Amino acid sequence: xxxxxxxxxxxEPTSAPPVELPSNGYVLSGHYQAGQWLLAHAPQxxxxxxxxxxxxxxxxxxxxxxxxxxPTSTSPGLPVRAVSPGGDSQGTTSSAPMPYPKKAxxxxxxxxxxxxxPTLEHIPAGVNVVNLSFMLGDPLRFVGWTKAGKAAMIxxxxxxxxxxxxxxxxxxxxxxxxxxxxxQGFVNAVMELNxxxxxxxxxxxxxxxxxxxxxxxxxxxELKRLRGKNFxxxxxxxxxxxxxxxxxxxxxxxxxLLDMIGMQFYEAPVxxxxxxxxxxxxxxxxxPDGYISIGMMIGPEEKFWTIEECVEYFKYLKAxxxxxxxxxxxxGSRPYTKEWIQQIGDLL
Numbered sequence: 453x454x455x456x457x458x459x460x461x462x463x464e465p466t467s468a469p470p471v472e473l474p475s476n477g478y479v480l481s482g483h484y485q486a487g488q489w490l491l492a493h494a495p496q497x498x499x500x501x502x503x504x505x506x507x508x509x510x511x512x513x514x515x516x517x518x519x520x521x522x523p524t525s526t527s528p529g530l531p532v533r534a535v536s537p538g539g540d541s542q543g544t545t546s547s548a549p550m551p552y553p554k555k556a557x558x559x560x561x562x563x564x565x566x567x568x569x570p571t572l573e574h575i576p577a578g579v580n581v582v583n584l585s586f587m588l589g590d591p592l593r594f595v596g597w598t599k600a601g602k603a604a605m606i607x608x609x610x611x612x613x614x615x616x617x618x619x620x621x622x623x624x625x626x627x628x629x630x631x632x633x634x635x636q637g638f639v640n641a642v643m644e645l646n647x648x649x650x651x652x653x654x655x656x657x658x659x660x661x662x663x664x665x666x667x668x669x670x671x672x673x674e675l676k677r678l679r680g681k682n683f684x685x686x687x688x689x690x691x692x693x694x695x696x697x698x699x700x701x702x703x704x705x706x707x708x709l710l711d712m713i714g715m716q717f718y719e720a721p722v723x724x725x726x727x728x729x730x731x732x733x734x735x736x737x738x739x740p741d742g743y744i745s746i747g748m749m750i751g752p753e754e755k756f757w758t759i760e761e762c763v764e765y766f767k768y769l770k771a772x773x774x775x776x777x778x779x780x781x782x783x784g785s786r787p788y789t790k791e792w793i794q795q796i797g798d799l800l
Contacts, residue, residue: 543616552684556778572608588628592641624658632667653684714745
């Protein structure tokens with residue numbers, strides 16, 4: 453019988469209080485490597501299957517077993533295994549948020565009314581997250597409904613969500629000012645957009661003006677309360693903001709509010725060694741690989757990676773961080789998007 457992980461609490465770094473065990477529920481626990489394995493493989497929403505002697509156990513008939521995580525595939529007879537990673541749904545016509553994918557292949561999509569941009573429904577297959585760009589300003593506002601117009605874009609969103617593509621609203625962008633101190637105004641603006649576009653998450657991409665930790669935590673907690681626990685919170689720092697984002701991201705992670713953080717490895721020359729250093733920096737701050745993604749941009753200039761470098765560098769990073777959450781690309785209309793989606797998706 454399949455059951456679902458309802459809460460994740462990492463008590464090693466935080467000494468967080470224990471979670472009350474639901475009726476007929478079980479605790480999956482682990483320390484050190486086993487704990488890291490659980491954090492990477494069993495986020496909230498993951499379906500699990502209990503095994504005894506390699507056979508599924510019916511929970512209603514099973515005595516309460518002692519269950520531990522085994523963090524290596526070479527150990528025989530895992531007592532618990534993920535059978536449907538949290539977030540890998542087949543799509544929905546519901547307005548409720550879909551969980552963030554266990555393995556995310558994301559692209560940003562500009563919602564400005566730019567003539568050359570392909571319309572949203574032409575996002576290539578293989579993408580499971582679209583970061584709509586952007587909401588910005590004070591008061592917070594959605595920048596536009598693309599050249600297709602509002603009615604058409606809403607229909608395109610429905611088509612993609614039915615395909616299993618999550619719609620995440622990205623906040624900020626380069627040089628964008630956002631007032632975080634007006635927490636209620638921020639939340640109200642996001643929920644107003646949610647009336648037209650069922651949102652599956654919110655992405656922090658503020659690159660100027662600072663990121664107040666208390667404001668971010670309060671906003672994220674309220675949005676998850678209003679939209680439900682599956683509403684994703686993701687972060688996309690760049691080189692100038694990474695320190696602040698790691699601090700705030702760790703605070704979100706400790707509170708069970710973070711779903712993904714991934715640095716933008718573009719707009720300045722970034723070697724694979726530098727990308728490894730930054731990825732290690734996030735992990736060493738206490739955010740496991742299962743919450744880390746890799747941001748890429750393709751172009752001929754030195755400040756971007758080529759498609760070949762994207763593949764080479766991602767393999768290099770994944771060898772040291774095998775449980776990376778995913779990768780994202782700026783942005784969906786650029787050359788090689790389709791090739792990037794296919795090749796990086798295969799590596800995930």
